[in-house]
Amino acid sequence: MTKPNILLIILDSMRHDTFEEKTLKKLCPNLSKLKKESTFFKNAYAQGPWTVPSHISLFTGLYPSEHNMMFEALGKQILLPPKYVTLPQILKKNGYRTAGFSSNPWIGELSNTNRGYDLFIEANLSVSRNSENFSSWPLIFSFISLVTKPRKLRNSKTVSRVIQYVLSHPRITNKLITIAQRWIDQVSREPFFGFINLMNAHPPYAPSKSFMRKATKRSFSPNRIVKTNYNILRYTQGKHEMNKSELNDAKDMYLASIMQMDYELGRLVDYLKSRDLFKKTVLIIVPDHGKNLGDHSRSNDYHQLTDIFLKTPIIVHYPKSFKKGVEIDRNTDIIDIYYTILSLSGIQAQRKRDSLMDVVKGFDKGFAYAETPIPFSKQGSEKDYVRIVWMNGIKFVRSKVKGDVIQCETLGSEPRITSKGMMKNIGKGAHCLDLFDSNLIKPRSKKGELDGAISKIKMKGRL
Numbered sequence: 001m002t003k004p005n006i007l008l009i010i011l012d013s014m015r016h017d018t019f020e021e022k023t024l025k026k027l028c029p030n031l032s033k034l035k036k037e038s039t040f041f042k043n044a045y046a047q048g049p050w051t052v053p054s055h056i057s058l059f060t061g062l063y064p065s066e067h068n069m070m071f072e073a074l075g076k077q078i079l080l081p082p083k084y085v086t087l088p089q090i091l092k093k094n095g096y097r098t099a100g101f102s103s104n105p106w107i108g109e110l111s112n113t114n115r116g117y118d119l120f121i122e123a124n125l126s127v128s129r130n131s132e133n134f135s136s137w138p139l140i141f142s143f144i145s146l147v148t149k150p151r152k153l154r155n156s157k158t159v160s161r162v163i164q165y166v167l168s169h170p171r172i173t174n175k176l177i178t179i180a181q182r183w184i185d186q187v188s189r190e191p192f193f194g195f196i197n198l199m200n201a202h203p204p205y206a207p208s209k210s211f212m213r214k215a216t217k218r219s220f221s222p223n224r225i226v227k228t229n230y231n232i233l234r235y236t237q238g239k240h241e242m243n244k245s246e247l248n249d250a251k252d253m254y255l256a257s258i259m260q261m262d263y264e265l266g267r268l269v270d271y272l273k274s275r276d277l278f279k280k281t282v283l284i285i286v287p288d289h290g291k292n293l294g295d296h297s298r299s300n301d302y303h304q305l306t307d308i309f310l311k312t313p314i315i316v317h318y319p320k321s322f323k324k325g326v327e328i329d330r331n332t333d334i335i336d337i338y339y340t341i342l343s344l345s346g347i348q349a350q351r352k353r354d355s356l357m358d359v360v361k362g363f364d365k366g367f368a369y370a371e372t373p374i375p376f377s378k379q380g381s382e383k384d385y386v387r388i389v390w391m392n393g394i395k396f397v398r399s400k401v402k403g404d405v406i407q408c409e410t411l412g413s414e415p416r417i418t419s420k421g422m423m424k425n426i427g428k429g430a431h432c433l434d435l436f437d438s439n440l441i442k443p444r445s446k447k448g449e450l451d452g453a454i455s456k457i458k459m460k461g462r463l
Contacts (some may be wrong), residue, residue: 001346003095003191004318005281007272008337010195012051012104013202014287016311018258027215027259030266034285034315039322039360041314044332045368045390046289047416049309051106052078053372054288055113055197059086061338063349064380074316079112087338088193089116094347097187103199113179117195119183125175134349173198173264181271188277193341200261203236204229207256210366211263215256220249238298245293252348254293258343269397275367282344283317286334302374305388305397310370314356318344331368331390332359367391374399389432398433 018024019042024032047057053064060080064070067084080086088098098117102108105123114120121130180196201205206225213219220228228249234240235250242250265285272278289309296303303309312334316322321344332354339355342348354365367389374384384401397405 003345005188005277006096006193006341006345007093007190007281007283008193008195009265009283010055010197010454011258011287012197013291014258015201015254015290015293015308016287016313017308018201019313028262028265030262030269030317031285034265034269034283035318037324038283038315038317039324039326039328039356041316041332041356041359042327042329043368043390044286044312044334044336045310045370046287046312046334047370049289049304049370051104051288052111055107056080056084056111057335058288058337059088059113060084061087061335061349061353063335063369070371070373073163078110078217082115086116087341088195090342090347091193091345092116092118094345095191096345097192097226098194099180099183099192100195100197101180102195102197102393103172103176104197104202107197115252118187121176121179123172123199123258125172125179136347173200173261177264177268184271184275184277186351189277189383191345198261198264198289200257200264201254201287202230203251203291203369205232205253205257207253207260207385212253212256216252217257218252220253225253226250232293234300241297242294247300250366251293255292261283278317279319279380281318282321282341283315284337284340285315286337287312288334290394302386304372304374305386305395307338307395310388316356318333319433321357326360328359328363330359331366332356333368389431391432396433 018028019035019040021032021035024035046054047066048054048070053067053070056067056069057063060067062084067080069078069080088096088100092098098119100108100120102113102116103123104120108114108120108122109128111390112127114122117128122128138300176196176198182247184192184194205228207215209219228246230249231240231246232243235242269283272281272283290307290311292298292303292306292308295308296306314332314334314337336354336356336359339349339353340357343355343357354363358365369390370388372386374386384399386400387398389396399405
């Protein structure tokens with residue numbers, strides 16, 4: 001079996017509504033074209049509402065309660081334990097050249113997710129100390145000075161450094177794509193696996209003037225860019241409710257940022273085509289989670305359960321196994337990507353779980369699953385713990401505090417029973433969650449038990 005090349009690209013925090021064709025065609029023409037040439041999984045969901053649990057589920061094929069990396073670090077490192085073997089480690093062991101390029105500082109040394117890579121480029125564009133053959137890589141992969149100091153808006157050195165980071169943020173994408181291309185040039189005679197995390201859709205937003213004008217017909221001064229990002233930060237922390245004008249500024253900067261990211265994605269696709277690698281490479285593009293930009297009040301901790309956070313459509317381009325222009329609306333999880341990559345690489349997974357290959361062949365597992373503490377940022381002091389199942393077009397939520405309820409996106413972020421007519425559906429969702437609870441949450445599952453539970457869910461009439 002000829003092993004395909006694999007490129008896994010995470011569009012960090014990109015909202016699912018951006019994938020709607022009208023928006024995509026206007027702002028992301030390269031992604032729109034790629035979507036039409038690929039298989040598009042419309043109803044895919046992340047297993048957690050923020051970067052670390054989502055990435056680690058994708059890298060390990062485990063649900064958050066299995067890898068237990070769900071909380072923010074609170075100023076401390078949270079490290080993936082060595083006992084969890086990651087996707088790049090497996091691929092490297094099976095003859096792949098491996099490299100990671102991450103613009104998100106959470107993914108890399110900070111969380112020990114840089115294991116298994118011949119080369120890993122951190123968010124500051126330095127070579128990760130865990131990269132194999134560290135000293136043998138060209139000097140170009142060492143730290144790259146991003147920009148000269150911008151004009152100081154205040155005398156404070158701290159503020160100046162913050163401004164410098166904000167204004168240089170989108171340039172990291174350009175540098176990462178260029179470094180990734182040079183790495184592919186060096187290794188393309190062998191099968192390769194490349195992981196790329198792009199942060200343009202994640203604050204801080206600092207699109208170039210040209211993309212800002214093209215996307216929104218507006219132009220922001222450096223002062224306004226920094227102020228808008230400060231408002232977004234305080235909003236994210238629940239310390240500030242943005243007014244209509246501030247929200248418009250934030251959304252316009254988001255739209256211009258994803259347009260700029262799309263340009264860089266187009267550059268990468270053009271590069272693959274120029275090297276005759278495009279059709280030989282499994283190209284998977286997916287957000288790790290979404291972003292709340294005024295859709296739901298952050299004062300309500302349960303806003304983290306909404307689809308704007310958890311719905312993460314998947315694009316897969318590989319003509320040999322995935323048909324062109326196919327849109328699949330059956331429920332899938334981004335954890336399925338782990339098993340898809342192993343399947344396409346001819347590698348047997350330790351667990352028998354679903355891959356996107358199964359979905360393409362017509363299989364409908366009938367559900368998608370996520371879980372998170374509430375709030376997810378305070379380890380040991382959570383107010384609630386929730387498990388979520390999407391099934392038959394309905395979202396079921398099991399809450400330690402609120403019990404079994406149905407969440408209706410149109411009514412806001414508070415989980416609630418929407419009508420008596422939907423009460424009968426709670427039993428179906430509850431049964432599915434019972435199986436997850438008993439085999440995943442408590443007691444700790446033994447190897448194979450959760451897989452058996454998932455099989456039961458599939459067998460019981462798709463619930």
